[in-house]
Amino acid sequence: MRYAFIQSQVDLYPVRRLCKMMTVHPSGYYAWCRNKLSDRAREDQRLLGQIKHSWLESGGVYGYRKIHLDLREAGEACGKHRVARLMRCEGLRSQTGYRRRPGHYGGKPAIGKRLVIPS
Structure with missing residues (x-):
């Protein structure tokens, strides 16, 4: 991760300064550049x-x-x-929540307000 950041900033700053900032040795960075992917x-x-x-x-x-x-x-x-x-x-994830989940529809009504019907 550090070496990749250094490689992205090489055009703007010297390698030695970037290595010192990222607390890595320049020889490690150059070895990383030489090595191919496993x-x-x-x-x-x-x-x-x-x-x-x-x-x-x-x-x-x-x-x-x-x-x-x-x-x-x-x-x-x-x-x-x-x-x-x-x-x-x-960052690939399966889609979740595309089915309707059972909700809470029963139970007691709220006590706070009463419906008054005029007669």
């Missing part, structure tokens, strides 16, 4: 694309369980907890 991170990015596609096709209704089932039907081998983690990190 295989797991690349696989997560590819899987996240499929998750987003499936989530958008559902209209933002499906949660991680149904998305996981969609991916399994498509031949993708992944766990439901991995799908849940990727969706949570990306």
Whole structure:
């Protein structure tokens, strides 16, 4: 996170000053720049694309369980907890509250006001 911020501000400020401000060593920043994404991170990015596609096709209704089932039907081998983690990190959530929930309609009427009917 810190290195990504430094990389976004490199055009405006010197790297050493940004590293000092973020309390990281410049050699760590340069090592981060050189290293490529791990295989797991690349696989997560590819899987996240499929998750987003499936989530958008559902209209933002499906949660991680149904998305996981969609991916399994498509031949993708992944766990439901991995799908849940990727969706949570990306901010994708299932739609909640689209069904009518039972309300409170019975009970005693309010005592405060009385209806007076003129005769």
